[in-house]
Amino acid sequence: MSAIPEEKIQETLANPNLQAAIYSSTGRLMSHRKQVVSAATLPDYQELRDQAQALKKQTLDNLDFYLEQFETQVNAHGGKVIWCKEGAEVAEFLARLAREKDAKLLVKVKSMTSEEIELNEHLEREGLEVVETDLGEFIVQLARCRPYHIVAPALHLTRHDVADLFTKTLGVARETVPENQCKIARAVLREKFLSADIGVSGANFLVADSGAIVTVTNEGNGRMCTTMPRIHVAVAGIEKLIPRAQDLAVFLKLLGRSATGQPLTVYTSILSGPRRKGEVDGPEEFYVVLLDNGRTRLLADREKRQSLYCIRCGACLNHCPVYRKIGGHNYPWVYSGPIGSVISPQFRGIQQDPWLPFASSLCGACAEVCPVKIDIPKLLLDLRSEVVKAKTREGQSKLERLAFRGWAWLMRHPRLFQLAGRMGSLVMRSPGKDQWLRRVPFTPNVGPLGAWTSERDLPPMPPKSFRQLWKARKGGSR
Numbered sequence: 358m359s360a361i362p363e364e365k366i367q368e369t370l371a372n373p374n375l376q377a378a379i380y381s382s383t384g385r386l387m388s389h390r391k392q393v394v395s396a397a398t399l400p401d402y403q404e405l406r407d408q409a410q411a412l413k414k415q416t417l418d419n420l421d422f423y424l425e426q427f428e429t430q431v432n433a434h435g436g437k438v439i440w441c442k443e444g445a446e447v448a449e450f451l452a453r454l455a456r457e458k459d460a461k462l463l464v465k466v467k468s469m470t471s472e473e474i475e476l477n478e479h480l481e482r483e484g485l486e487v488v489e490t491d492l493g494e495f496i497v498q499l500a501r502c503r504p505y506h507i508v509a510p511a512l513h514l515t516r517h518d519v520a521d522l523f524t525k526t527l528g529v530a531r532e533t534v535p536e537n538q539c540k541i542a543r544a545v546l547r548e549k550f551l552s553a554d555i556g557v558s559g560a561n562f563l564v565a566d567s568g569a570i571v572t573v574t575n576e577g578n579g580r581m582c583t584t585m586p587r588i589h590v591a592v593a594g595i596e597k598l599i600p601r602a603q604d605l606a607v608f609l610k611l612l613g614r615s616a617t618g619q620p621l622t623v624y625t626s627i628l629s630g631p632r633r634k635g636e637v638d639g640p641e642e643f644y645v646v647l648l649d650n651g652r653t654r655l656l657a658d659r660e661k662r663q664s665l666y667c668i669r670c671g672a673c674l675n676h677c678p679v680y681r682k683i684g685g686h687n688y689p690w691v692y693s694g695p696i697g698s699v700i701s702p703q704f705r706g707i708q709q710d711p712w713l714p715f716a717s718s719l720c721g722a723c724a725e726v727c728p729v730k731i732d733i734p735k736l737l738l739d740l741r742s743e744v745v746k747a748k749t750r751e752g753q754s755k756l757e758r759l760a761f762r763g764w765a766w767l768m769r770h771p772r773l774f775q776l777a778g779r780m781g782s783l784v785m786r787s788p789g790k791d792q793w794l795r796r797v798p799f800t801p802n803v804g805p806l807g808a809w810t811s812e813r814d815l816p817p818m819p820p821k822s823f824r825q826l827w828k829a830r831k832g833g834s835r
């Protein structure tokens with residue numbers, strides 16, 4: 358069971374450069390998104406969200422059908438589908454394939470699914486060289502850390518950090534101009550593309566009726582990874598399916614806008630099967646690895662199933678006041694932010710990170726911007742309820758239960774409840790000049806009560822209580 362990484366969180370909060378980096382990057386993504394989803398720019402934005410949600414629902418409610426259809430189509434186009442229950446099976450398949458084909462070097466294009474199963478680490482233990490080829494992923498691979506953000510993996514590093522990293526790991530002269538850093542990375546990666554045996558990609562979408570995988574990227578590396586090596590392996594979760602190619606008209610309009618504020622990302626590739634006779638490029642062999650890794654467990658729950666609608670745009674992270682303070686590395690798993698707080702406990706088991714569903718202010722900003730309309734706050738509340746039930750079963754929250762029983766009893770006795778309210782407001786009235794309450798009276802800044810004011814101040818109490826206002830408005834009637 359993981360504990361809240363309090364020390365690490367404090368370090369993040371106390372680091373002004375990091376705070377500025379998180380705040381400005383997410384802020385930029387937010388304002389870009391806002392411009393391209395405005396009613397003036399995209400009048401049917403809300404209808405598109407409804408359609409995207411309906412399409413995801415339809416697909417996941419009939420996933421068995423679409424999975425089989427997808428496999429039939431992949432086979433018909435000369436490819437092969439590999440079914441994997443867990444991450445280790447994906448690594449075993451790739452390691453076996455590499456041995457059979459005498460492959461030593463794999464190039465990769467960003468894939469959160471392979472991050473989720475720590476594919477690189479598994480393959481490196483098998484003696485294979487694995488190279489990330491998105492600039493951000495390349496940087497975090499050199500820094501040996503996990504992505505900080507779903508769409509901006511190196512969001513936490515400044516150009517000066519990158520300059521130091523390149524000098525240390527690549528042995529180049531210190532270069533702080535981003536365009537030149539890009540050139541350095543490109544020179545290293547070009548060699549890798551030319552000599553790689555296997556290209557590994559993720560997939561933003563899997564199209565059931567044509568057996569195609571769709572990748573959406575902003576750098577040319579995606580196409581190099583999937584067409585230059587003689588073998589292409591796409592690794593994707595089973596929830597990435599969509600029924601038809603025409604459904605892309607809905608999802609592509611939403612994905613780029615929600616992720617980076619672009620009407621459309623630069624490269625959209627639709628790939629089905631290996632190179633055909635007469636074609637000038639493309640791989641000789643084409644595999645799609647379909648990964649479960651806990652997804653069917655979510656599928657079995659009709660309410661929580663909607664967590665699988667996620668198209669990994671990252672908009673909920675950018676708009677989350679918690680993510681914007683604590684950043685991506687304080688979440689226990691590769692998926693951070695609101696969607697991470699929802700799917701990590703479900704993929705890994707609620708007992709693994711029981712504190713995670715509570716790491717939210719429930720402000721609802723995530724649900725408001727989610728292009729597939731996942732009700733993240735509702736899911737967080739459901740997960741909280743599960744944690745509390747599990748704790749109660751274990752007998753760990755006797756004090757809490759007692760407090761709630763007392764509270765329920767008080768609420769059933771209106772006069773006593775009223776009296777308690779009056780006493781409470783007297784105690785909470787701050788003697789401070791500005792009337793802000795900086796500490797709950799009679800408590801140290803620790804413990805369940807003190808925690809309320811250890812990180813925040815409470816605004817002044819209103820001069821009149823709700824009861825007094827109600828009485829005045831209704832002339833004393835109940």
Ligand code: SF4
Pocket residue numbers: 507615666667668669670671672673674696723726727728729730731
């Ligand atoms: S939950 Fe919604 S907003 Fe968050 S990453 Fe997924 S699709 Fe985007």
